Amino acid sequence: MFQRLxxxxxxxxxxxxxxxxxxxxxKSAPLAKQxxxxxxxxxxxxxxxxxxxxxxxxxxxxxxxxxxxxxSGKFQSPDxxxxxxxxxxxxxxxxxxxxxxxxxxxxxxxxxxxxGFVMKPDGDLAADTWENGSTTHAFxxxxxxxxxxxxxxxxxxxxxxxxxxxxELLLAQTKPKTN
Numbered sequence: 290m291f292q293r294l295x296x297x298x299x300x301x302x303x304x305x306x307x308x309x310x311x312x313x314x315x316k317s318a319p320l321a322k323q324x325x326x327x328x329x330x331x332x333x334x335x336x337x338x339x340x341x342x343x344x345x346x347x348x349x350x351x352x353x354x355x356x357x358x359x360x361s362g363k364f365q366s367p368d369x370x371x372x373x374x375x376x377x378x379x380x381x382x383x384x385x386x387x388x389x390x391x392x393x394x395x396x397x398x399x400x401x402x403x404x405g406f407v408m409k410p411d412g413d414l415a416a417d418t419w420e421n422g423s424t425t426h427a428f429x430x431x432x433x434x435x436x437x438x439x440x441x442x443x444x445x446x447x448x449x450x451x452x453x454x455x456x457e458l459l460l461a462q463t464k465p466k467t468n
Contacts, residue, residue, distance in 0.1 A: 328463065337370075363394040410428075
């Protein structure tokens with residue numbers, strides 16, 4: 290009886306949403322899709338926000354249906370980012386972050402297909418990429434990355450979580466402000 294109960298519980302657990310026997314679900318996937326939809330609805334090709342938890346700024350360039358290019362970084366003077374956001378100069382803030390952010394503070398994501406980070410793309414699709422400081426990862430599988438499966442999974446999981454956080458900040462910026 291115990292064996293049947295254990296087997297039954299295992300089958301229920303595997304069939305339940307959120308429990309996966311395969312690769313883990315991307316945290317950034319639903320957020321990237323929501324951001325793309327929000328930008329389409331607002332007819333925007335760029336968005337930016339501040340990250341109060343770190344003092345950084347985040348910005349994205351959106352190429353509809355094709356790619357999200359997202360950057361995060363800090364400035365020597367936070368007034369640069371604050372001023373750009375207040376003026377809705379999102380593209381300019383993106384460019385500032387790409388060129389003038391404090392060394393070592395920049396993170397950059399190239400999200401092919403605007404669908405969040407994919408651990409390994411299907412077929413001939415280009416890989417999503419993540420840069421954090423001097424480290425760059427192209428998510429095209431652990432063999433191509435020349436990493437162990439565990440090291441690749443760790444890099445992917447950390448990058449996906451950081452990217453998801455940035456997307457949450459950008460998504461919040463697309464919501465109407467209430468007074």
